[in-house]
Structure formats: structure tokens, C-alpha cells
Amino acid sequence: MNAAQFPAREPTDWTTDAMQRRIRARYRAEKRFRIYGLFAVLLSAGFLAFLLITMLSSGARGFTQTEIALPVDFAASDIFLEPAQLEGGDRDQLLAGADFQGLAEQTAIDAYGEDGTMLISNGAWLRLREAVADDPELLRREERIWVQASTEVDFAARGADGLHMTDERRAMIDRYAQLEADGNVRRGLSWTFLSSADSSDPTLVGIWGAFxxxxxxxxxxxxxxxxxxxxxAVYLEEYAPKNRWTDLIEVSINNLAAVPSIIFGLLGLAVFINTFHLPRSAAIVGGLTLALMTMPVIVIAGRNAIKTVPPSIRDAALGVGASPVQVLTHHVLPLSLPGILTGTIIGMSRALGETAPLLLIGMRAFVPSPPSGFTDAATVLPVQIFLWSDELDPGFVEKTSAAIIVLLVFLLAMNGIAIWLRNKYEQRW
Amino acid sequence: MNDEIAAPATDRIAIPPETLKMTARDVDVFYGAKQAIEKVSIDIGMDHVTAFIGPSGCGKSTFLRTLNRMNDTIPIARVTGQIELDGENIYDASMDVVQLRARVGMVFQKPNPFPKSIFENVAYGPRIHGLSTSKAELEEIVEKSLVRAGLWDEVKDRLTESGTALSGGQQQRLCIARAIAVDPEVILMDEPCSALDPIATAKIEELIHELRGRYAIVIVTHNMQQAARVSQRTAFFHLGTLVEYGETSDLFTNPQKERTKDYITGRYG
Known part of the structure; x- marks a missing residue:
């Protein structure tokens, strides 16, 4: 074939209507496409803003508490302890034997009338005991002690907003106004919430245990x-021979990353608890189970990151006489670290928010004190949120939101560290 | 072509034993079942720049990479025959490949500085081989290498900047500085100018002139003018065999083999 066989063509007229229409249609298509993208971004930003605003507005109150003053007359009370007795070694035992609960209830009744016990939290008496433990001299005198108010008072402090109003509630709001006028209530940051663990009373719960x-x-x-x-990842990329076995391992790892998390929970239960007899509900078992889940994600991200290191860098290092391990540790790993860290962020974020596998290994237990080590009974933030959201007492609603805020802050802090590390090691080519 | 059965291809060269650096005898290289190099025997002298020329795919780069065992990194590559450095077989089990590559340095086709500072690029080799005992000594090695590579004046004020921020020609000279920093005996250059513009190429060629005599230099090029300019000896490869090896001036003006003549006169390439 040669060019002469083709008929001669008219020169293209770029100014015809059809051409102009095509140009306009192209511009419209580009504009439309940009708007779709913008819309998607706005929509996701909107969802995020909605989540944050709802959480912050209802959760912020979870960090506060209402306290009520109890004028406790220790000297006239049924507690027959002398300050001197508390200097000795059996102090804790003596304090445990004394009826601070009765004292708190009696004081509340004396100060606020027949239904005075309704105003104070079930755990208010603990404050009295702590006060005495700190200062035994209190036993000789009368002292105004601030204790946690009950959920009802806490709700009344919020005013009339958003709640289903009953007569009792209305009465309590009026009563709160009176208490406030007398200076007998105060609101503030709840140290209880920040420093203690789970409890059946929402005024006494804390997030520190789950945290x-x-x-x-x-x-x-x-x-x-x-x-x-x-x-x-290093072994599979750098050392493993390419054969049927490594293919099989690769497929298995990819599948492992997609296995539903609850199955890892069953695996953890069967292997770590039933076979190795590690303690139930402990952080070590939870961590091991989540590690099984996170590992494949890191392997996949790590392999991809190692693959992207250009062969010319390996050649360069080998060419000046670096050993294979030196090539790996001096060049390949530092250059693939940002990618590995990205995978780690994704894996760890998933692990932090995971609930299902931890329920199976017993981390949903009621744990009233913060764990002091890896083998102590513990719970984690998402499980704690799950447990509190299941509670009937309305006082748990804002505690749940507050726990969600703590979880999100934890997540952001963890990711922040990883992103900082990634940027630190990111190389410009 | 009746020159196929002629005497050994190296017959036009007589390298005095005292300047003999590397010798290869009957080297075959296989990639899997495919033979890339067939029965190559060659002597490389200390005082000269040796150029390997030939059309693309003739095996000149493959053969160059056998000289410091860079082919080891390709799992399917297999080398037979004998290659000696100062009389030692480099494929012997007792030869440490890390030390070999320190003694036989390499510069690659595409400039490949590490994404580290200029100083770190040059200091890397001496550091991993423990060639300096103090920071001052290391700095001296870096300066000396950069001076020899003709780069010192251009980079002395910005040694902490990334090596990858330099221009292509500067990057290649940095790679040469990196290679000479470990004080090698032989430098292998695999088409070092093919990614560079003519001015940068001229600078590299000038540098090769200056480095001659201090190091045995072997350069692979597909540019015959470059071979003629920088080398004293030239080996012509074709289809995995060494066709002809001789004094550069001789080979270009008076090729003995028909294939060499066809190639240098531009019949194929």
C-alpha cells in the first residue's frame, strides 16, 4: 500500500457548528467532573463535621461532673476512730471497717431533708473515707466535703433541654436552682472520669481503665x-525463591488480611487461652490477637514499599561493596519506611477500633480497676463504649460520648506520631 | 566470513605482565538456557583505558558485569570460565565478593546517587569498609574523591544538600567520586554518558583521561567516537563473542576482521 491509494481529503474545518458543539460539550464535561469531585469532598467533610460536632457537644459534658457539699460532723458521728489510731499499719483495715456510707447518707438527710440520699451518688461516701485517710485530724471536727452528686442532680444541672420531662424532673430542676443559690453545688472537670475505671454508677465511672x-x-x-x-515482608521480597510455595504464602497472607476480625477472636480464644493458658481478659491476649490481624496488613504494605525501591539504588550500594544486609538496612528499609508506616497506621487504626475479637477473649468483662500490667484483667476503649451504650441508666449516654472522644483522640495521637515519623523519613528523589 | 576460525581474538595485544590487571579466559555467561557470552578471553592492563564497543545486545555490558560479579544479583545468571584479578580467581569460593566490589568499582549507565547528602554519598563506601579512623580523615577522603572527580569546586559549599538535587552530569561525577572513594584498583563504567548531554559527556571524558593510570578503567560505550576519544585499547563484541581486541588507533584505522570493519564503518549497529 502507498499513500496514493487513499483518496485526497478535504482540509478539516475547525470552525463548523458541529466542531463548536463538541468543544462546548467537552468544556461542560470537564466542569461537571470537577463538580462531582467537589461534591464528594464536601459530602465526606460534612459527615466528618457532623460526627465531630455531635460527639463534642454531647460528649463534652461527660468530662464534667456535679458535686454537692456535705457538712459532715465527724466528731459527732458513729465513727469511733481516733486520729492516732490511723497512724498505725492497720489504717486501711480500720477505715474499711468504719461506716462511712451510713455517715454520708445520714449527713445528706440532715442537710437536705428526707430524700437527701437521692442527691448524692452511691459512691459519695468514698470521698469521706479518702478525706479522712488524707487528714485524720478531720475526725475531731466538722468539715464541708464535696462529694459526687447523683445522676438526677447532674441532669437537673443541665436544665430543661432535650430531655423527656416528668414531674420529678421538673421538681429536681427547681431544687437544683435552690441548691445553686445556696452555694451547695458546683460543676467542674471530673477527675473521677479521667482517673478511674468501670462502675455500675455513671457518676463513678472512669475512662482511665479502658484507656x-x-x-x-x-x-x-x-x-x-x-x-x-x-x-x-523483607524475607518474601529479598530472599524467598520465587516458586509455588512462596506463591502459596503470598495468597495466604492476602487472604488473611481479609478475614473477618471475629474469626481472629475465636483463634485467639482457642490458641492463647485454651492452649497456652494465658489469662482471660488480659491485654496480652488482646494484643496477640490483634497482632495476628494487623500483621498481614503490614506485610502487604511492606512488600509493596520494598518493591518500589528502584533497583539502581541496590546496584549503587552493591557497586561500592555493600553486603546484601547493608543494602537492606542502609538503603532499602529506610527508603521503604514511609510505605511501611502507612500500612502500619492503617493496621493499627483498625486494631484500636476493633471490638468483636476482644469480646470473644473476655475483654468485655466488668473491670472496676485499671489494669496494672499486661496480664491483668482489662478492657479497651471500643469495648467500653459498647458496654456503656448498652446500659439502661441515662447517665451513661454522655459518658459513652465522652469515651468516644477519648478513643478518637487516642487514634489521632497514634496516627499523628506515625505520620510525623513517616514525614521525617520521607526522601525526595 | 572466514575470520571465525582465526587465532584468539586477543592476538593483537601484548600486555606486559607487570601492568596486567585482569584476565578472562573462556568466559561463558548464561541467562537460564540462553547463552549471552561465549568463550570470551581478554587481558586488561593497568595503564590504559579499555573500551568495549559493539551493537546493542552484543553482551558487552553483561561481560563488564562479570568482572566484579554484579551478575550474582541476577538469580538465573550463570558464569563459567576463569576471571582473575592480580592472578586471583574472582569466582573462587574463597573470594569475598564484598571486597572484590570494593577493589573493582562500578559506575552505571544512569546516574544513581543515593537519596542522601552529597557528603554521605561519597562517605558511604569508606564508612562501610572502615577506611577512615576519624571524622577528619573521612572528610579528607570525601574532599580528595570529589576533587579527583572534578566536582569539588561545584559542590564544596553545599555538601549537605541531597545528591539527587544535582544535574545529571554532576550526579554522574558524584557517582564516580563515590566509586573512587573506596580506592579501587579497577573502575568499570557501563555507558556512563548515555544519559548525559554533550557538555556533561565532555566533562566525564576529560575526567576519564585524568583518572587514567591511577586506576585500570574499562568503559562500555555504543558511541564509537567516544571509544576513540577516551580509550587506548578497544574490544569489539558481537553476538556474545569478542571479535577483535587491539590498540584503539589500530582497530579503528585498520580493522582485521570483516565484522569489525562493517561495524565501525556504520554498516550495522
Whole structure:
């Protein structure tokens, strides 16, 4: 064939109507496409803003508490302890034997009338005991002690907004106004919430137990999943021969990353608790279970990151006489670290928010004191949120929201550290 | 072509034993079942720049990479025959490949500085081989290498900047500085100018002139003018075999083999 066989063509007229229409249609299509993108961004930003605003507005109150003053006359009370007795070694025992609960209830009745006990939290008497433990001299005199108010008072402090109003509630709001006028109530940041663990009374619950449980669990998870995941990725990329076995391993790891998390929970129960007899409900078992779940994500991200290191860098290092391990540790790993960290962020975020597998290994237990180590009974933030959201007492609603805020802050802090590390090691080519 | 059965291809070269650096005898290289290099025997002298020329795919780069065992990194590559550096077989089990690559340095086709500072690029080799005992000594090695690579004046005020921020020609000279920082005996250059513009190329060629005599230099090029400009000896490869090896001036003006003549006169390439 040669060019002469083709008929001669008219020169293209770029100014015809059809051409102009095509140009306009193209511009419209581009504009439309940009608007779709913008709309998607706005929609997701809107969802995020909605989530944050709802959480912050209802959760902020969870961090506060209402306190009520009790004028306690220790000297005239039924507590027959002398300050001198409390200097000795059996102090805790003596304090435990004394009826501070009765004293608190009696004082409330004396100060606020027949239904005075309704105004104070069930755990208010603990404050009296702590006060005496701190200062035994209190036993000789009368002292105004601030104790946690009951949920009813706490709600009355909020005013009439948004709640289903009953006569009792209306009465309580009026009563609160009176108490406030007399200076017998105050509101403030709840140290109880920040420093204690679960409780059946919403005025006494704290997030510290679940927070510490999450922290311990995450430490176990990252300590296991990160090194094992990175080493597995390095081996598969750098050393493993390419054969049927490595293909099989690769497929298995990819599938493992997609296994529903509850199945990992069953695995953890069967392996760590039933076979290795590790303690139930403990952070170490939770961490091990979540590590199993996080590892494949890190392996996959790590392999992809290692693959993107250009071969010319390996050649360069080998060319000046670096050993294979030096090539790996001096060049390949530092260059793939940002990618590995991205995978780690994704895996750890998923692990932090995971509830289902932890329920199976017993981390949904009622744990009234913060765990002091990896083998202590503990719960984690998402499980705590799940448990509180299930409670009937309306006082738990804002505690749940507050716990969600704590979880989100934990997540942001963890990701913030990882992103900071990633940016620190990111190299410009 | 009746030159196929002629005497060994190296017959036009007589390298005095005292300047002999590397020798290769009957080297075959296979990639899987495919033979890339067939029965190549060549002597490389200390005082000269040796150029390997030939059309694309003739095996000149493959053969170059056997000289410091860079082919080891390709799992399917297999090398047979004997290659000696100062009389030692480099494929012997007792030869440490890390030390070999320190003694036989390499510069690659595409400039490949590490994404680290200029100083770190040059200091890397001496550091991993423990060639300096103090920071001052290391700094001296870096300066000396950059001076020899003709880059010192351009970078002395910005040693902490990234090596990848330099221009292509500067990057390639940085790679040469990196190679000479470990004080090698032989430098292999695999088409070092193919990614560079003519001015940067001229600078590299000038540099090769200056480095001659201090190091045995072997350069692979597909540019015959470059081979003629920088080398004293030229080996012509074709289809995995060494066709002809001789003094550069001789080979270009008076090729003995028909294939060499066809190639340098531009019949194929």
C-alpha cells in the first residue's frame, strides 16, 4: 500500500457548528467532573463535621461532673476512730471497717431533708473515707466535703433541654436552682472520669481503665506485628525463591488480611487461652490477637514499599561493596519506611477500633480497676463504649460520648506520631 | 566470513605482565538456557583505558558485569570460565565478593546517587569498609574523591544538600567520586554518558583521561567516537563473542576482521 491509494481529503474545518458543539460539550464535561469531585469532598467533610460536632457537644459534658457539699460532723458521728489510731499499719483495715456510707447518707438527710440520699451518688461516701485517710485530724471536727452528686442532680444541672420531662424532673430542676443559690453545688472537670475505671454508677465511672487497657493492648500489638510483619515482608521480597510455595504464602497472607476480625477472636480464644493458658481478659491476649490481624496488613504494605525501591539504588550500594544486609538496612528499609508506616497506621487504626475479637477473649468483662500490667484483667476503649451504650441508666449516654472522644483522640495521637515519623523519613528523589 | 576460525581474538595485544590487571579466559555467561557470552578471553592492563564497543545486545555490558560479579544479583545468571584479578580467581569460593566490589568499582549507565547528602554519598563506601579512623580523615577522603572527580569546586559549599538535587552530569561525577572513594584498583563504567548531554559527556571524558593510570578503567560505550576519544585499547563484541581486541588507533584505522570493519564503518549497529 502507498499513500496514493487513499483518496485526497478535504482540509478539516475547525470552525463548523458541529466542531463548536463538541468543544462546548467537552468544556461542560470537564466542569461537571470537577463538580462531582467537589461534591464528594464536601459530602465526606460534612459527615466528618457532623460526627465531630455531635460527639463534642454531647460528649463534652461527660468530662464534667456535679458535686454537692456535705457538712459532715465527724466528731459527732458513729465513727469511733481516733486520729492516732490511723497512724498505725492497720489504717486501711480500720477505715474499711468504719461506716462511712451510713455517715454520708445520714449527713445528706440532715442537710437536705428526707430524700437527701437521692442527691448524692452511691459512691459519695468514698470521698469521706479518702478525706479522712488524707487528714485524720478531720475526725475531731466538722468539715464541708464535696462529694459526687447523683445522676438526677447532674441532669437537673443541665436544665430543661432535650430531655423527656416528668414531674420529678421538673421538681429536681427547681431544687437544683435552690441548691445553686445556696452555694451547695458546683460543676467542674471530673477527675473521677479521667482517673478511674468501670462502675455500675455513671457518676463513678472512669475512662482511665479502658484507656490503659487500650494502651497496653496496642503496645503488645505493635511490638509483635511491626517487627514480624516487616521481617516477613523483607524475607518474601529479598530472599524467598520465587516458586509455588512462596506463591502459596503470598495468597495466604492476602487472604488473611481479609478475614473477618471475629474469626481472629475465636483463634485467639482457642490458641492463647485454651492452649497456652494465658489469662482471660488480659491485654496480652488482646494484643496477640490483634497482632495476628494487623500483621498481614503490614506485610502487604511492606512488600509493596520494598518493591518500589528502584533497583539502581541496590546496584549503587552493591557497586561500592555493600553486603546484601547493608543494602537492606542502609538503603532499602529506610527508603521503604514511609510505605511501611502507612500500612502500619492503617493496621493499627483498625486494631484500636476493633471490638468483636476482644469480646470473644473476655475483654468485655466488668473491670472496676485499671489494669496494672499486661496480664491483668482489662478492657479497651471500643469495648467500653459498647458496654456503656448498652446500659439502661441515662447517665451513661454522655459518658459513652465522652469515651468516644477519648478513643478518637487516642487514634489521632497514634496516627499523628506515625505520620510525623513517616514525614521525617520521607526522601525526595 | 572466514575470520571465525582465526587465532584468539586477543592476538593483537601484548600486555606486559607487570601492568596486567585482569584476565578472562573462556568466559561463558548464561541467562537460564540462553547463552549471552561465549568463550570470551581478554587481558586488561593497568595503564590504559579499555573500551568495549559493539551493537546493542552484543553482551558487552553483561561481560563488564562479570568482572566484579554484579551478575550474582541476577538469580538465573550463570558464569563459567576463569576471571582473575592480580592472578586471583574472582569466582573462587574463597573470594569475598564484598571486597572484590570494593577493589573493582562500578559506575552505571544512569546516574544513581543515593537519596542522601552529597557528603554521605561519597562517605558511604569508606564508612562501610572502615577506611577512615576519624571524622577528619573521612572528610579528607570525601574532599580528595570529589576533587579527583572534578566536582569539588561545584559542590564544596553545599555538601549537605541531597545528591539527587544535582544535574545529571554532576550526579554522574558524584557517582564516580563515590566509586573512587573506596580506592579501587579497577573502575568499570557501563555507558556512563548515555544519559548525559554533550557538555556533561565532555566533562566525564576529560575526567576519564585524568583518572587514567591511577586506576585500570574499562568503559562500555555504543558511541564509537567516544571509544576513540577516551580509550587506548578497544574490544569489539558481537553476538556474545569478542571479535577483535587491539590498540584503539589500530582497530579503528585498520580493522582485521570483516565484522569489525562493517561495524565501525556504520554498516550495522
Amino acid at each position: 490503659k487497657g487500650s494502651l497496653l493492648t496496642m503496645i503488645v500489638t505493635i511490638a509483635l506485628a511491626f517487627p514480624v510483619g516487616v521481617l516477613a
